[in-house]
Amino acid sequence: MKTALVVGGTGPTGPHIVNGLLEREFDVAMLHTGAHESELIPEVVEHIHTDPFDAEKTADALGNRSFDLAIVTYGRLRELAALLKGKTHKFVSVGGVPAYTGWGDADALWPAGMRVPTRETARLVVNEAPDFAVNRKVANIGKSEVTVFDHHPTASHLRYPWIYGPGQLVPREWKVVRRILDGRKRIVLPDGGASLQAAAFGQNAAAAVMAVIDGGHKSSGEIYNVCDEWTPTLLQWVEIIAHSLDHEFEIINMPWELATVAHHLTLRGTPHHRVTSSDKALFELGYKDVVDPVDGLAATARYLAANPIERGSGMERSLGDRFDYAGEDRLIDAWLEATKGLPRVASDVDPGFTDRYAASFDDSKRTGWTTIR
Numbered sequence: 001m002k003t004a005l006v007v008g009g010t011g012p013t014g015p016h017i018v019n020g021l022l023e024r025e026f027d028v029a030m031l032h033t034g035a036h037e038s039e040l041i042p043e044v045v046e047h048i049h050t051d052p053f054d055a056e057k058t059a060d061a062l063g064n065r066s067f068d069l070a071i072v073t074y075g076r077l078r079e080l081a082a083l084l085k086g087k088t089h090k091f092v093s094v095g096g097v098p099a100y101t102g103w104g105d106a107d108a109l110w111p112a113g114m115r116v117p118t119r120e121t122a123r124l125v126v127n128e129a130p131d132f133a134v135n136r137k138v139a140n141i142g143k144s145e146v147t148v149f150d151h152h153p154t155a156s157h158l159r160y161p162w163i164y165g166p167g168q169l170v171p172r173e174w175k176v177v178r179r180i181l182d183g184r185k186r187i188v189l190p191d192g193g194a195s196l197q198a199a200a201f202g203q204n205a206a207a208a209v210m211a212v213i214d215g216g217h218k219s220s221g222e223i224y225n226v227c228d229e230w231t232p233t234l235l236q237w238v239e240i241i242a243h244s245l246d247h248e249f250e251i252i253n254m255p256w257e258l259a260t261v262a263h264h265l266t267l268r269g270t271p272h273h274r275v276t277s278s279d280k281a282l283f284e285l286g287y288k289d290v291v292d293p294v295d296g297l298a299a300t301a302r303y304l305a306a307n308p309i310e311r312g313s314g315m316e317r318s319l320g321d322r323f324d325y326a327g328e329d330r331l332i333d334a335w336l337e338a339t340k341g342l343p344r345v346a347s348d349v350d351p352g353f354t355d356r357y358a359a360s361f362d363d364s365k366r367t368g369w370t371t372i373r
Contacts, residue, residue: 001027005067005088007052008032008074012167012202013209015040017071020210031061032074038167055079062087071209077144081151091152092212096141097159097198097225097276101125104138106272113272116196120159120223120280145223154220156212158205161227161276162267165202165296166303173297175265175321176238177304178311180247184325186332187249190259193235195266196273198227201296204289208278211285218284225276228293234265237297244298245305252332261328264320 004021008014009030015038021028022042030041034049050061052075062083070088072080077093084091101123102109108128109115115122125134126142148155164173179187200208208226212219232240235251242249254262256271263269281287291299309316 001025002068003027003066004029004069004071005062005065005084006030007070007072007080009041010036010038010167011073011169012163012165013205014038014073015167016203016206017073017209018045020206021069021213024210024213026069029067031058036169052076052080055083059083069213078140078147081144081148081155085151088152090213091148091155092209093144093148093155093157094209095145095157095159097161097274098138099124099126099142099145099159100276101128102272103268103274104135105133106268106270108132114274116273117198117275117277117279118225119277120225149221156215156219156221157223158208158212158226159223159276160200160205161225161274162197162199163202163205164199165300167202168300169315170318171300171304171309172267172319173241173300174304174309174316175319176241177245177301178308178323179249180242180245181305181308182323182325185250186252186328187238188252188254188259188262188328188332189235189238190254190256190262190266191271192253193233193238193251195234195271196231196275197234197267198231198274198276199293200227201289201291201293201300203291204228204296207290208281208287211281211287215285222280222284224281224285225278226281227276227278228296229278229282229289230293231275232293232297238265240294240297241301244301252335254331254335258331258335261324261331269320 002025004026006014006018006028009018009032018028018030018041029046029048031048031050031052033051034047048061050057052058055076058080066087068088069090069092070084071092073094077095081091081093098104100114100118102114106113124142125138126146145157148157162172164171205226208224212224238249268274278287
C-alpha cells in the first residue's frame, strides 16, 4: 500500500486532506503536536505526536521512515523540506499568498495594491532588490518556497489564502457572528463593503491539494494559487453570514478614512483588493470548488453560532476586533448627523444617468423592449 505523511492535519483543511488520501488507498500517518484532534479523522490513521517547529524532535519522531508522499501544511517548512529530502517520492507543501509583493504592503506596488486577479506569475518578495523593505514573516514565506524546490525539484507548492470553515482557530467570520448573537442592528462597512479578499473554504482548499496529487507529473515542479472560484465582496460576505443566521443588518456606508472601527474587517486593514486567481489549477488540474462560497460561509457562520468563541479570550483578541459597540454607535450617530443633508444635494445634482441594459429600463416604444418570455 502507498504511504503518506501529513504534517499538520487537524485544521480546517487537514481532515479533508487525510480522508482524501484514504479514499485514494494511502496508508496515512499524521505528524502534529496532539494539541488539537479532529473527530473527522478515522482511527485507522497513525498519529505521530511531536513538535513540527522543532527539526530535531521531528527527526527523532520519524527516525529512518520514508513515504511515497509527504504533505507539509504546518511547521517550519524550510526545515521540514530539508529533513524529508530523500525520504519521499513526492513532496507537496503549503505556503501562503503573502509571498506576493504587495500583499503585506500595498504601497510596494504602483499604483498601490495587488493586481486583480493576482496570478502565479506576479512579482514575489524574494525577487525584489536587496534593500526592499519587507516583514520578516512575509520574507520567510517567500524563502520557504525557494528552499522547497532546492531540496525537491519535483515538488508541488500551494499558496493558501485565508482559510475559513470549522477548524479555523482564528475565525474571521466570528466578527460578524458575534455581532448577530449580541443583537447588533447596525454594522459599519468601509466604502460600502466593496473590497475583495480572496479566501478558500477548508474543503475547497483540500480539494486543491487532492487535484495536485491526482495531477501526477503535471503538477511536478509547479506552484498553484488556492482560492474559491469566486470572491464575494465584503458586503456580500456580511450579507451571506447574516442571512444564514436569519439576521439583517442596517449597513452604514462610510468612506475608508472615517470607518476606523471597521478597518479590521478587510483582513489586512487596508482598502486594497487582495484577489488571487485559481485558474491555473482549474485548467491544468481540473480543480473545482466542492462547496460554493455561499454555502461554505453559511456553514461556517452556523458552526460558530453553535460553538461560540469565549468572549475576551486570547483567540478572540487575536482577531483585532475590540467589539466596542459604544464607540461604533458614537461614530455612526456622528456620521448620520453630519451627512443628513447630503441626500437632498445629491438629488439636486443628479445628472440622470440610466443603465440601458438594466431590467428597470423600459424604452419599448422605441426599441421593442420585451421580456425573455
